Amino acid sequence: NMASRNITCDFSGQKIEKGRGMIFVRGDSRVFNYVTRKSRRCDRMGRINRKVCWTAVYRRVMNKGGNKKKAKAEKYKKVKIQRGIAGVSLDELKKILVGDSGKAKRGAGGKCLTEAEI
Numbered sequence: 001n002m003a004s005r006n007i008t009c010d011f012s013g014q015k016i017e018k019g020r021g022m023i024f025v026r027g028d029s030r031v032f033n034y035v036t037r038k039s040r041r042c043d044r045m046g047r048i049n050r051k052v053c054w055t056a057v058y059r060r061v062m063n064k065g066g067n068k069k070k071a072k073a074e075k076y077k078k079v080k081i082q083r084g085i086a087g088v089s090l091d092e093l094k095k096i097l098v099g100d101s102g103k104a105k106r107g108a109g110g111k112c113l114t115e116a117e118i
Contacts (some may be wrong), residue, residue: 009035011043013056 007016010032024032024040034040042052049057059065082090 007033009033009039011039011049011055012036013049013060
């Protein structure tokens with residue numbers, strides 16, 4: 001299917017869209033795909049695509065422009081904040097929650113104590 005082809009330029013590494021680029025077939029039947037004439041001439045002159053700064057290959061090798069989502073995630077880090085609720089301070093809440101089993105809240109008679117008594 002020609003519409004869904006995924007061809008990249010053999011020199012620059014850029015994606016070649018349908019109807020664009022050129023195919024060069026060497027004498028030994030090796031096929032080269034180029035997105036522009038500039039890419040073809042650079043390759044024929046023997047330039048190394050990893051050293052030519054406008055190519056996608058160079059950008060990948062030199063870590064230029066990496067993953068935007070990763071950079072955004074590093075920029076905004078989640079910070080966990082603990083606060084009190086409606087007039088009760090955080091320390092008081094911790095005291096209440098530590099006695100989850102009820103042992104801390106019960107008095108000598110086994111009755112549950114109110115917050116005022118704690």
